[in-house]
Amino acid sequence: LAHRHEVTVAPQLPDGWNEVHLRGLPVGEHRLDLRARPDSLEVRHVAGSVPLTVRYAGQQIALEPFEQVTLTS
Numbered sequence: 434l435a436h437r438h439e440v441t442v443a444p445q446l447p448d449g450w451n452e453v454h455l456r457g458l459p460v461g462e463h464r465l466d467l468r469a470r471p472d473s474l475e476v477r478h479v480a481g482s483v484p485l486t487v488r489y490a491g492q493q494i495a496l497e498p499f500e501q502v503t504l505t506s
Contacts, residue, residue: 435461441488442476444469460485477501 440460446453446469455467463481467474474489476496484495490506 435463437486438463438481438483439486439488440465442467442469442474443489444474446471473503473505475501475503 438461440463444453444467452468452470454469455465457479458465458467461481463485464479465485466477466479469475476487476489478485478496478498478500481498484497487494487496487502487504489504492504494502494504496502
């Protein structure tokens with residue numbers, strides 16, 4: 434749904450991993466930095482000209498350009 438400025442994030446970390454960090458992840462015209470842990474997701478909107486709707490663990494937020502948020506499950 435990148436063309437609608439939306440992304441759903443549902444990380445499933447392998448056994449033994451405490452976190453994963455992705456930088457510059459492309460989502461349409463947007464770029465995100467993500468840090469996923471078993472019970473939380475940190476998202477930073479590093480590039481894009483309009484808000485991006487982020488869905489995680491039943492939550493939905495509109496993340497403004499250059500905004501950062503931590504969501505918990």
